[in-house]
Amino acid sequence: MNSITLFPGRYIQGKGVLHDLGAECARLGSKAFLIASPYSLKHYARTILENAPEGLVIVQEQFNRECSDEEIQRLHELCAKNQCNLVVGLGGGKTLDAAKAAAHKAGVPVIMAPTIASTDAPxxxxxxxxxxEGVFSWVDYLPRNPDVVLVDTSIIVKAPARFLASGMGDALATWFEAESCRIKRAPNIAxxxxxxxxxxxxxxxxxxxxxxxxxxxxxxEANVVTPALERVVEANTLLSGIGFESAGLAAAHAIHNGLTVVPGINRFYHGEKVAFGxxxxxxxxxxxPSLIDxxxxxxxSIGLPTTLADLGMENASDQLLLDVAEKACTPEDSMHNEPFDISPAKIADMIKAADAWGLKRKNG
Structure with missing residues (x-):
């Protein structure tokens, strides 16, 4: 089997690089359709407009919070109506996903400008x-990656630190899942x-x-950009993004998907659930045991969950854990990229084992 490696067209990261977004837009088009979350539109759009090169037109549109088929179609129609030849996404993961999908429908380039480093989506x-209503529907695998990803770390540090920790939870899965896929020679996203x-x-x-x-x-937490912060933002965004798409997913993300059946679990971030996975x-x-510890x-050390109680599941029944495991083991999920025999009963037992180890450490 041939190997395929997927990359964004260009990755730009650093303190204050949002000032360069206009120049990147001008490189790819002449009229940009800026899709921004409400907060980003209020606080960061002005910086983009003030630094836009002469001749570049930017049409602004607020994202309506859910990356739904209806919202994607609405954004696509507005992009076409305004005759834009480039899409820019500014905000969190759902905003960026909607921008990617709208750009694909319009057949135009897309630039990602994340304002948090909580996932590898950009x-x-x-x-x-x-x-x-915000209920998971389906996953769309687009035929191309974003043309530009621009990450301004002076913006990233203004977000709550929990977002960065969640991003590390998502990034934590990258190598462990890649290693399972390597051993099994399981397929990646491509x-x-x-x-x-x-x-x-x-x-x-x-x-x-x-x-x-x-x-x-x-x-x-101190709202400052340091070399360590720059490294981790790059790991959360670029390394994890290339890693999960090009090396493959396995049990950790399948467990995340299984956890979506738990009532109230949505108050925890994607990376927090992946970390427990x-x-x-x-x-x-x-x-x-040495690696487990x-x-x-x-x-x-960074506040990610290590027990079921940390995910609000301290009273989870055996049946609920089996429901989680069954969801994680559906035929189409990445659990089957693991080089081991898989069954819902086995996964439910592994969830209990992970919880027990975490409780043992907490209780000394």
Whole structure:
């Protein structure tokens, strides 16, 4: 099987780089359709407009909070009505996904400008689609990655530090899932095996957050940009983005998907649920106790969940855990990229094992 590696067209990161967004727009088009979250439209659109080069027209539109088929169609129609030849997404993950999908429908380039570093969505071709009420609907795999990803770290540090920690939870899964896919030669998002580059970047992603995660979180809490913060933002966004798409997904994200059946779980961020999925996967993949303790220690150090209670599931019944496991083991999910025999009963047991290890550490 051939390998395929997926990349964004250009990745730009640094303090104050939002000032360069206009120049990037002018490189790709002459009339940009800016889709922005309400907060981003109020606080950051002016910076883009004030630094836009002469001749560039920017049409602004507020994102309506849910990346639904209806919202994507609305944005696409507005983009076409205004005869824009470029789309820019400014905000969090749902805003960016909607911008990607609208640009694809319009057949124009797209620039991603994330305002938080909580997931690896900005670099990917994947769009998660919800109903207008916010219930998960389906996943759209677009034929191309964003043309530009521009990450202004002076904006990232203004967001609550919990977003950065959640991004590290999502990034934490990258190497562990990539390693399972490498061993099994399971397919990546493109349907091919991962490349040497993809697996190496996935490993670098883990090493970066391991070495710099605590320092980066401290910097974010102080609203300052440091070299550690820059490294972790790059790991959360670029390394994890390339890693998950090009090396593959496995148990951690499947556990996340399984957890969506739990009432009230939506108050926890994507990366927080993925992080607990990583802990479950450590037992499924028979990792040595020394590595298990290292990963639990890392999660504890940046405030990621290590027990069911941390996810509000301290009273979870055996049946609820089995429901989670059954959802995680659906035929189309990435759980089957693990190089081990899989069954809902086995996954439910691994969830209990992960919870027990976390409780043991908490109780000394």
């Amino acid at each position: 670099c990917s071709s994947v769009c998660v689609i919800y109903t207008p 349907g091919a095996v991962g490349s040497m580059t993809a697996y190496a970047l996935a490993r670098l992603c883990w090493e970066t957050i391991r070495d710099y995660g605590v320092s980066a979180l401290s910097a974010c 990583v802990l479950v996967s450590l037992f499924l993949t028979e990792k040595p 290292e990963i639990y220690g890392f999660c504890e």
